Amino acid sequence: MAKGKSGRGGARKAAPALRELLRVPGDDRVDLTAYDPAGTPGGPADKASGVAATAALGERLAGLQERLWAAGSAGDRRRILLVLQGMDTSGKGGTVKHVIGQLNPSGCRIKAFKAPTPQELNHPFLWRVVKALPEPGEIGIFDRSQYEDVLAARVRELVPRAQLNRRYGQINRFERTLADDGVTVVKCFLHISYAQQRRRLLERLDNPDKHWKFSPGDIEDRALWPAYQEAYEIALERCSTDAAPWFVVPADRKWYRDWAVSTLLLEHLEALDPRYPEARFDVAECRRRLLAGD
Amino acid sequence: MAKGKSGRGGARKAAPALRELLRVPGDDRVDLTAYDPAGTPGGPADKASGVAATAALGERLAGLQERLWAAGSAGDRRRILLVLQGMDTSGKGGTVKHVIGQLNPSGCRIKAFKAPTPQELNHPFLWRVVKALPEPGEIGIFDRSQYEDVLAARVRELVPRAQLNRRYGQINRFERTLADDGVTVVKCFLHISYAQQRRRLLERLDNPDKHWKFSPGDIEDRALWPAYQEAYEIALERCSTDAAPWFVVPADRKWYRDWAVSTLLLEHLEALDPRYPEARFDVAECRRRLLAGD
Numbered sequence: 001m002a003k004g005k006s007g008r009g010g011a012r013k014a015a016p017a018l019r020e021l022l023r024v025p026g027d028d029r030v031d032l033t034a035y036d037p038a039g040t041p042g043g044p045a046d047k048a049s050g051v052a053a054t055a056a057l058g059e060r061l062a063g064l065q066e067r068l069w070a071a072g073s074a075g076d077r078r079r080i081l082l083v084l085q086g087m088d089t090s091g092k093g094g095t096v097k098h099v100i101g102q103l104n105p106s107g108c109r110i111k112a113f114k115a116p117t118p119q120e121l122n123h124p125f126l127w128r129v130v131k132a133l134p135e136p137g138e139i140g141i142f143d144r145s146q147y148e149d150v151l152a153a154r155v156r157e158l159v160p161r162a163q164l165n166r167r168y169g170q171i172n173r174f175e176r177t178l179a180d181d182g183v184t185v186v187k188c189f190l191h192i193s194y195a196q197q198r199r200r201l202l203e204r205l206d207n208p209d210k211h212w213k214f215s216p217g218d219i220e221d222r223a224l225w226p227a228y229q230e231a232y233e234i235a236l237e238r239c240s241t242d243a244a245p246w247f248v249v250p251a252d253r254k255w256y257r258d259w260a261v262s263t264l265l266l267e268h269l270e271a272l273d274p275r276y277p278e279a280r281f282d283v284a285e286c287r288r289r290l291l292a293g294d
Numbered sequence: 295m296a297k298g299k300s301g302r303g304g305a306r307k308a309a310p311a312l313r314e315l316l317r318v319p320g321d322d323r324v325d326l327t328a329y330d331p332a333g334t335p336g337g338p339a340d341k342a343s344g345v346a347a348t349a350a351l352g353e354r355l356a357g358l359q360e361r362l363w364a365a366g367s368a369g370d371r372r373r374i375l376l377v378l379q380g381m382d383t384s385g386k387g388g389t390v391k392h393v394i395g396q397l398n399p400s401g402c403r404i405k406a407f408k409a410p411t412p413q414e415l416n417h418p419f420l421w422r423v424v425k426a427l428p429e430p431g432e433i434g435i436f437d438r439s440q441y442e443d444v445l446a447a448r449v450r451e452l453v454p455r456a457q458l459n460r461r462y463g464q465i466n467r468f469e470r471t472l473a474d475d476g477v478t479v480v481k482c483f484l485h486i487s488y489a490q491q492r493r494r495l496l497e498r499l500d501n502p503d504k505h506w507k508f509s510p511g512d513i514e515d516r517a518l519w520p521a522y523q524e525a526y527e528i529a530l531e532r533c534s535t536d537a538a539p540w541f542v543v544p545a546d547r548k549w550y551r552d553w554a555v556s557t558l559l560l561e562h563l564e565a566l567d568p569r570y571p572e573a574r575f576d577v578a579e580c581r582r583r584l585l586a587g588d
Contacts, residue, residue: 070503070506070507073506074506093400096398096399096400097398097399097400100399101395101397101398101399103395103399104390104391104395105390105391105394105395105397105399105402105404106387106390106391106404106406106437108399110399110400112400143400198584198587201584202581202584202585205577205580205581205584206581208570208572208573209364209570211570211571211572211573211577212364212367212368212570212571213364214573214575214580215575216575216580219580219583219584219587222587276502276503276505276506277505277506278502278505279502279505279508281508281509281510283499283505286499286508286510286513287496287499287500289513290492290495290496290499290513291496293492293513293516
């Protein structure tokens with residue numbers, strides 16, 4: 001994080017890292033009504049400065065991404081997996097466009113999970129997830145994820161309750177394995193309000209160029225809002241682990257959402273501190289040979 | 295293409311489309327020495343205006359990409375496949391970063407082909423290519439492609455000559471099938487000079503942050519330059535078809551390369567003219583229901 005200029009008469013207290021501010025404490029009961037979807041914790045003062053800050057973060061992210069990629073080319077197995085979850089219109093796609101869109105697309109592996117196909121349903125629920133994981137040096141992005149199997153699956157009662165309840169532990173063990181293998185998992189719940197969702201759905205209806213994003217089922221799903229909030233609370237509560245914590249990102253303000261996800265990515269990349277690998281060849285000798293050729 | 299303001303005394307002659315200018319005529323003998331790698335055919339006057347033009351093209355590309363994606367979500371099977379080929383340092387990766395980096399990453403499917411794995415070698419050469427194809431609505435990008443199997447394979451004599459010679463027809467039939475299925479294939483040969491490659495390799499050696507991009511094998515490969523140029527000439531000659539023509543993009547100037555690939559993509563997307571799909575639901579009724587809910 002950038003340091004503020006130190007005031008006269010003593011050092012300024014450093015701002016806490018955003019990942020501390022937004023992190024869901026593990027095992028505690030989660031009450032989503034206690035999180036303000038329109039809040040801007042730790043963020044810039046207003047939209048204009050937020051947009052500018054996100055653009056500046058994009059440059060730093062792209063620089064670190066190249067280092068991560070370079071390190072991966074030399075055997076460093078570390079990588080990032082950004083998991084985006086949230087209700088319809090919460091901005092999962094917008095985050096990919098505005099945050100991930102600032103990175104080099106070569107190093108990004110993006111997977112949008114839809115309702116499982118018949119083939120996917122014939123496999124354990126993590127099967128399709130494993131296939132979409134980022135490779136060393138990459139930044140993976142999940143637009144929806146394994147959590148749909150404890151969210152939609154819970155709300156719509158797609159599997160027996162006992163099977164559903166086993167999945168939280170299965171997800172935790174899976175994510176622990178990822179962490180052990182060098183995958184930094186960054187799970188963001190994009191938290192919007194019921195009223196904000198209505199505004200965004202109306203915007204889609206009012207713009208013919210956005211009709212394709214709308215389905216009448218989106219309205220029916222609003223009746224399930226309380227059940228989904230509860231399913232999210234349970235998932236955040238049971239699956240915010242040290243290996244893979246959850247972050248609640250207030251998402252009613254798109255500029256804050258983009259700034260916050262960018263900042264979370266940056267903090268995790270800075271903690272990894274990837275380095276350009278050193279040459280494993282004789283640089284001077286190669287230089288001489290190149291210049292000797294015509 | 296943007297039209298220049300018409301001068302006094304009559305209409306300006308429209309500039310020819312870049313895809314006409316750069317296209318390799320099918321079946322004619324190709325002589326790469328007749329193409330100037332430092333040329334800027336049809337392009338902006340200088341680097342500054344080239345960079346500005348590419349940024350402006352990026353916005354138009356992103357708009358068309360969204361339409362293509364939206365149409366794909368409603369059953370339109372059309373998509374783009376951009377194939378990038380060229381010698382080491384010709385800028386395949388740079389093109390992805392600077393041209394594709396201006397698009398929404400959600401709608402891009404990027405595949406960088408390396409030397410085939412043992413598993414890939416156990417399959418027909420097009421096997422791994424088919425698996426990496428873009429889905430409807432997407433823009434696929436191949437950094438290297440099926441053409442390695444008639445380029446590296448020819449120069450390094452990786453397969454018997456008879457088998458190699460069959461591959462040109464196999465590629466043409468494959469690409470014909472893609473075109474029939476709604477895939478617009480845009481094949482760009484990024485054409486650099488032998489001297490320019492040396493400059494770029496030296497740049498990599500002179501910057502420790504770029505050593506990871508360098509391998510001493512890159513120098514040994516320079517001895518194969520004439521053989522590779524010949525292999526490219528044969529591939530361009532035999533595989534520039536109506537279904538999937540080749541374009542020779544002069545690539546000694548990075549700004550021209552980015553502008554030209556952006557322009558080729560734009561011309562092909564404009565020809566597709568993708569449209570936002572119309573609503574298949576009652577917009578007014580949905581609006582009423584949304585407003586009726588609390």
